[in-house]
Amino acid sequence: GESVGLHLPTLSVQEGDNSIINCAYSNSASDYFIWYKQESGKGPQFIIDIRSNMDKRQGQRVTVLLNKTVKHLSLQIAATQPGDSAVYFCAEIYQGAQKLVFGQGTRLTINP
Amino acid sequence: NAGVTQTPKFQVLKTGQSMTLQCAQDMNHNSMYWYRQDPGMGLRLIYYSASEGTTDKGEVPNGYNVSRLNKREFSLRLESAAPSQTSVYFCASSDRGETQYFGPGTRLLVL
Numbered sequence: 001g002e003s004v005g006l007h008l009p010t011l012s013v014q015e016g017d018n019s020i021i022n023c024a025y026s027n028s029a030s031d032y033f034i035w036y037k038q039e040s041g042k043g044p045q046f047i048i049d050i051r052s053n054m055d056k057r058q059g060q061r062v063t064v065l066l067n068k069t070v071k072h073l074s075l076q077i078a079a080t081q082p083g084d085s086a087v088y089f090c091a092e093i094y095q096g097a098q099k100l101v102f103g104q105g106t107r108l109t110i111n112p
Numbered sequence: 113n114a115g116v117t118q119t120p121k122f123q124v125l126k127t128g129q130s131m132t133l134q135c136a137q138d139m140n141h142n143s144m145y146w147y148r149q150d151p152g153m154g155l156r157l158i159y160y161s162a163s164e165g166t167t168d169k170g171e172v173p174n175g176y177n178v179s180r181l182n183k184r185e186f187s188l189r190l191e192s193a194a195p196s197q198t199s200v201y202f203c204a205s206s207d208r209g210e211t212q213y214f215g216p217g218t219r220l221l222v223l
Binding site (some may be wrong): 037089093 | 168
């Protein structure tokens, strides 16, 4: 079946460095993608989204890149801070569907 | 604007007991969802309601029932709890079925 997955389950970075979290998707009909951040003991929090007619979208310290050719999504976090420590999920939805499909998540840890 | 709220925050049940998890949203969203999240896992959809008066099964509906009480409220019921239902349950809502906004979760332990 269709699925959204992540290349790496854990990622450790030095404080101040840039972080890149990757995600692969398999449904070529997916036209909307979202990144969520989940801190320990809390619900997922929306970070940024991107539609399939875009390649890149920037937010505050975050950038999402979409490569439809290889069905790859990435989240870049600039100047990583301790507060960025969390599990990051990508999710996809395809046209007309009401349901998001979530990946398993990548845990980002920040080294001081 | 509280967003999505869930009650209770934590619950312990014995096998066979029943309970209802409550969810409410104040964003006037049409769609609401129930997910479960097991340790080290992603979110799995249990049931969803695309609009008031409709409900549909998700990926893992067995052992659960839902009620879309009105536009604001969407409840999840466990009729006879089993240890396999120990999990963290999240409710979410969305305006047009896209970006979903999540509640803080209910942690359920079934002994």
